[in-house]
Amino acid sequence: MGVRSSTWVTALLVLLGLTVVGSVVPAPVVALGPGPTFDTLGEVNGTPVVSAEGLPTYPTEGHLNMTTVGVTDGITTLGALGLWASGNHRLAPRSSLYPPGESSEQVTAQNQQEFDGSIANAEAAALTHLGLPTRVTVGTLTEGSPSAGVLEPGDEIRAVSGMPIPSVQVLLDTLAPAPPGEPLTMAIVRDGTPREITVTPAAHPADPARAFLGITPATSPTQGQELEITLGDVGGPSAGLMFSLALVDKLTPGPLTGGRFVAGTGTVDAEGGVGPISGIRFKMLKAQEVGAQVFLVPAANCAEAAADAPDGLVLARVGTLDEAVAALETLDAGGTPPACS
Missing domain, CATH: 2.30.42.10 (PDZ domain)
Known part of the structure; x- marks a missing residue:
C-alpha cells in the first residue's frame, strides 16, 4: 500500500471513529426549539384547560393558544449539530437549564411551582379585570x-x-x-x-x-364559585397571559377572538401586568405552523419579536391584560392594535 493510500485509510478510520463517538456520546448541551402549543379555550385529554363553576359562562370561538419552548436533552454531538443546522433550534449549555448540584426532579419541581404561581396570578388578574368580588x-x-x-x-x-x-x-x-x-x-x-x-x-x-x-x-x-386551570406536563410561568384571556373570554358574552386563531405568550402578575419571556422566536414559529393569525407579544419582547417575525403573522404589543383584551377587541372591530416595531 502506498503512502497516499495509507494516509487516506487512516483519515477514513479517524473520521469513522469520530462519527461513532459523535453518534453515541451525549453532548453537554440541550437544544431549544418550538414546543407544544395548547388552546386554552379547548380541552386536553378530555378536560377543559380553563373552567369556572358557580359563575355564568358564555360560548367561545376561535383559539387562544399558549406556546412553549421545547427542550431536547440527552442528545449526541451529531444530533446537536443536526438540530442546530436545521435553523429552528438553538443550542445552550445543559447547565443553564439543569444547574450543577440540582437533579432533573428538582428542576421539574421548580418549574411546576412557577407554573402553579402563574395559575394563581392568571386567576387573580382575570378577576380584577372583570371586577368580580x-x-x-x-x-x-x-x-x-x-x-x-x-x-x-x-x-x-x-x-x-x-x-x-x-x-x-x-x-x-x-x-x-x-x-x-x-x-x-x-x-x-x-x-x-x-x-x-x-x-x-x-x-x-x-x-x-x-x-x-x-x-x-x-x-x-367568592364562596361557591371556583376557577380551575388544568394543563399537565407544562412548567414555568409564561402561559399566564393566555390563561387570563381564556378566563375573561369564558366569563364575558361574545367571543373575544372574533373567531380568529390567536396565539401568544407572557407572564402575568396578580394586577394584570404582562412580563417578558424567553424563546419568543420558537414560540412564533410554532404559532405560524399551527395556523395562528395573530400573536400577542409582551411589550418587553417586542423588539426581538419584530426582528424575527414569521411572514404573515400579525404581532400585537401588550403590556397588561387590559391591553391584551383591548387589542383583541380592536381586531374584532376591524382596527389595528398596537404593533411591535
Whole structure:
C-alpha cells in the first residue's frame, strides 16, 4: 500500500471513529426549539384547560393558544449539530437549564411551582379585570413548612393578628414585618366554617431575619364559585397571559377572538401586568405552523419579536391584560392594535 493510500485509510478510520463517538456520546448541551402549543379555550385529554363553576359562562370561538419552548436533552454531538443546522433550534449549555448540584426532579419541581404561581396570578388578574368580588385563600403549601398541617389549600384568610385581609398584597404587607418564632393568629374560613388558628413562622431559608410561613396565597372568587386551570406536563410561568384571556373570554358574552386563531405568550402578575419571556422566536414559529393569525407579544419582547417575525403573522404589543383584551377587541372591530416595531 502506498503512502497516499495509507494516509487516506487512516483519515477514513479517524473520521469513522469520530462519527461513532459523535453518534453515541451525549453532548453537554440541550437544544431549544418550538414546543407544544395548547388552546386554552379547548380541552386536553378530555378536560377543559380553563373552567369556572358557580359563575355564568358564555360560548367561545376561535383559539387562544399558549406556546412553549421545547427542550431536547440527552442528545449526541451529531444530533446537536443536526438540530442546530436545521435553523429552528438553538443550542445552550445543559447547565443553564439543569444547574450543577440540582437533579432533573428538582428542576421539574421548580418549574411546576412557577407554573402553579402563574395559575394563581392568571386567576387573580382575570378577576380584577372583570371586577368580580374576591377573597384571599391558601393556594399551595410548602411541605414541611410551619403552615403544613395547620392550614389547608382553599382556606380563606380573613384576618392576621386582627388585621383584615382584603387582598393578597395586604396579606404580604402584613406578614413582611412579622419576626420568626413569634406566633401569628389567623382568622380563616374552612369549608364554610369560621375558625381561628395559630401559626408560628420559621426563619426564611434565604434570609433568616424574615418570617417564613410556607404558603402561596391566591386570589379566589367568592364562596361557591371556583376557577380551575388544568394543563399537565407544562412548567414555568409564561402561559399566564393566555390563561387570563381564556378566563375573561369564558366569563364575558361574545367571543373575544372574533373567531380568529390567536396565539401568544407572557407572564402575568396578580394586577394584570404582562412580563417578558424567553424563546419568543420558537414560540412564533410554532404559532405560524399551527395556523395562528395573530400573536400577542409582551411589550418587553417586542423588539426581538419584530426582528424575527414569521411572514404573515400579525404581532400585537401588550403590556397588561387590559391591553391584551383591548387589542383583541380592536381586531374584532376591524382596527389595528398596537404593533411591535
